[in-house]
Amino acid sequence: MRRYLWRRIGLGALTIVATTMLVHLALYLAPGDPIGYLLNGRPATPERIAALRAQYNLDEPFFTRYVSWITGVFQGDLGTSAAFNADVSTLIASRFQTTMYLVLISFVFISVFGLTLGILAGLHKGGIDSFSMATATILSSIPAFVGSFILINVFALQLGWFPAIGGGDGSLSSAISHMTLPAIALAFSAGAFVARTTRASIRVESASEHVVTATVRGIPRNKVVSRHIVRNALLPVISLGGLLFVGLIVSTAFVEQAFAINGIGGLLVVAARQQDFALVQAITLILVISFVVVNLAVDVLYWILDPRIRSEVA
Amino acid sequence: MSIGQIAIGRNRGYRKRLSKLGLLGWLAVFVLFIFGVIAIFGSALAPHDPNKIDLAYSYVGPIPGHPLGFDELGRDLFSRLLVGARTSLIGPIVLVISTTLIGTSIAILAAWRRGWTDAGLSAGVDIAVAFPGLLLAILLSTVFGASLWVAIAALTLAYTPSLARLLRSSALRETGMDYVKALKVLGFSDSQIIFKHLLPNLAPFIIAQAIIMFGYATLDLGGLSFLGIGVQPPTADWGTMVAAGASGLLQGYPTQTLAAGSCLVLTAVSFAVIGDRLARIWGVE
Numbered sequence: 246m247r248r249y250l251w252r253r254i255g256l257g258a259l260t261i262v263a264t265t266m267l268v269h270l271a272l273y274l275a276p277g278d279p280i281g282y283l284l285n286g287r288p289a290t291p292e293r294i295a296a297l298r299a300q301y302n303l304d305e306p307f308f309t310r311y312v313s314w315i316t317g318v319f320q321g322d323l324g325t326s327a328a329f330n331a332d333v334s335t336l337i338a339s340r341f342q343t344t345m346y347l348v349l350i351s352f353v354f355i356s357v358f359g360l361t362l363g364i365l366a367g368l369h370k371g372g373i374d375s376f377s378m379a380t381a382t383i384l385s386s387i388p389a390f391v392g393s394f395i396l397i398n399v400f401a402l403q404l405g406w407f408p409a410i411g412g413g414d415g416s417l418s419s420a421i422s423h424m425t426l427p428a429i430a431l432a433f434s435a436g437a438f439v440a441r442t443t444r445a446s447i448r449v450e451s452a453s454e455h456v457v458t459a460t461v462r463g464i465p466r467n468k469v470v471s472r473h474i475v476r477n478a479l480l481p482v483i484s485l486g487g488l489l490f491v492g493l494i495v496s497t498a499f500v501e502q503a504f505a506i507n508g509i510g511g512l513l514v515v516a517a518r519q520q521d522f523a524l525v526q527a528i529t530l531i532l533v534i535s536f537v538v539v540n541l542a543v544d545v546l547y548w549i550l551d552p553r554i555r556s557e558v559a
Numbered sequence: 560m561s562i563g564q565i566a567i568g569r570n571r572g573y574r575k576r577l578s579k580l581g582l583l584g585w586l587a588v589f590v591l592f593i594f595g596v597i598a599i600f601g602s603a604l605a606p607h608d609p610n611k612i613d614l615a616y617s618y619v620g621p622i623p624g625h626p627l628g629f630d631e632l633g634r635d636l637f638s639r640l641l642v643g644a645r646t647s648l649i650g651p652i653v654l655v656i657s658t659t660l661i662g663t664s665i666a667i668l669a670a671w672r673r674g675w676t677d678a679g680l681s682a683g684v685d686i687a688v689a690f691p692g693l694l695l696a697i698l699l700s701t702v703f704g705a706s707l708w709v710a711i712a713a714l715t716l717a718y719t720p721s722l723a724r725l726l727r728s729s730a731l732r733e734t735g736m737d738y739v740k741a742l743k744v745l746g747f748s749d750s751q752i753i754f755k756h757l758l759p760n761l762a763p764f765i766i767a768q769a770i771i772m773f774g775y776a777t778l779d780l781g782g783l784s785f786l787g788i789g790v791q792p793p794t795a796d797w798g799t800m801v802a803a804g805a806s807g808l809l810q811g812y813p814t815q816t817l818a819a820g821s822c823l824v825l826t827a828v829s830f831a832v833i834g835d836r837l838a839r840i841w842g843v844e
Contacts, residue, residue, distance in 0.1 A: 271702050386827035388778040390785045391820035492691040514786045517697040525701045
């Protein structure tokens with residue numbers, strides 16, 4: 246277990262270094278010279294140029310520059326945002342919780358809804374299957390930025406069940422009432438994706454020898470379903486969850502804009518529109534780290550759930 | 560009849576079975592046909608100038624001659640929707656064509672060369688597949704500025720790996736078949752075998768994938784335009800119209816957002832249905 250884990254951690258660290266280096270390298274790709282790009286249309290006073298040269302270590306070679314940036318990151322210094330004229334870490338910290346609430350609530354909807362549809366469709370052929378898959382097709386074609394407004398229009402404006410916009414005052418109850426609609430909008434396409442994967446996985450598992458054997462041995466159907474089919478079929482779905490996670494954080498940009506919520510995704514898009522390199526770079530770093538951490542968690546979960554991996558690695 | 564011709568004949572039944580699209584499939588084809596006509600002739604069909612601002616008509620509802628009413632700046636919504644079809648569909652066309660060309664080339668190169676070429680390409684693809692397209696688009700527009708072309712380039716980069724991965728396994732299966740070996744022994748050149756035999760046999764799979772991709776492409780590009788890092792206003796586009804109508808929707812004028820959003824969803828659903836049916840008909844699910 247330990248060697249397996251260490252290898253995964255090493256691979257994760259490598260991913261983080263490679264991705265951040267690529268992002269750092271992107272500064273060279275910008276049209277024109279880096280100073281002109283970083284000035285971003287602001288007047289080029291000598292002091293400002295000097296400050297930018299110092300902040301981005303522009304006189305140093307690439308590697309030195311990268312190392313000094315990553316050292317700064319470890320000391321909690323993510324740089325200064327040009328667009329907001331504020332400390333990047335402060336900007337991110339104040340929005341992090343909001344986005345996490347949003348993503349976690351959305352994950353609940355995705356799991357409940359994707360797994361229910363997928364398992365139902367996988368176990369029953371005919372009407373239930375076609376109905377579930379038709380639902381999945383329609384939902385996967387409703388992007389979060391359109392779904393948000395449909396939900397706002399129906400459930401906030403017409404029915405008045407939920408607040409239309411805003412992220413709540415920070416307490417859990419207000420977060421839940423404010424985040425329910427955005428989380429559902431975010432869950433549409435990912436939930437449909439989970440449903441399809443689950444269905445395919447259930448079908449494969451149902452046709453496998455161990456299930457046929459269990460059935461022939463006279464084990465009751467519901468026991469075959471719960472212990473032999475579903476338990477095995479969920480393994481690929483779990484790793485899908487890990488893959489979905491970062492995409493989900495980035496996609497919060499859509500619902501955060503639609504619902505006027507102050508979160509990481511919205512911040513990222515504002516930063517991109519303003520060409521605020523320091524901010525985009527910092528958020529990307531956080532996203533890559535969360536990607537690595539989540540996938541590490543998925544690996545560990547696999548280890549716990551699937552004894553076959555244990556014997557394979559050991 | 561040479562061996563090559565026999566081999567080509569193997570998959571050619573796929574045109575005949577198109578009639579199995581079903582009612583829903585043909586309905587989807589019809590919807591896309593209408594949208595296609597609008598995309599081509601939209602500016603000629605539009606009853607009014609889509610960019611003519613008249614603040615006196617801000618958020619005025621439907622009146623004779625203006626079936627959908629007006630937007631926040633008093634522009635005719637119906638005209639903007641018609642004209643917007645072109646920008647909303649041209650982007651996905653370019654994106655699908657470029658992705659299909661690059662993805663197919665990578666897949667065939669990997670399957671044909673095998674060995675190190677395959678290993679290298681597949682490793683690159685495996686890493687890139689996990690990178691969210693939206694994040695890539697955000698990074699590129701941070702560096703190069705926001706425009707439709709940057710968005711298309713970013714999504715091409717994001718889509719290509721997964722397409723290449725899907726196609727590679729089919730291409731590997733195909734290159735391992737006897738007819739390819741036979742053609743090689745008969746002395747046909749690589750390019751002859753690839754273009755005359757391999758590609759036609761892979762075509763159903765590639766076409767089905769491209770059609771499914773078109774739906775995603777429409778939504779993703781519309782989404783980037785919605786976020787302000789795709790098509791730039793005042794150009795009429797379904798994605799930017801969803802965003803422009805947002806404040807109106809909160810004030811009780813949801814027409815712009817919901818109409819533009821419905822066009823996007825309808826396009827996406829239609830492509831999904833057709834792609835799904837074709838894949839099933841051709842047996843390339």
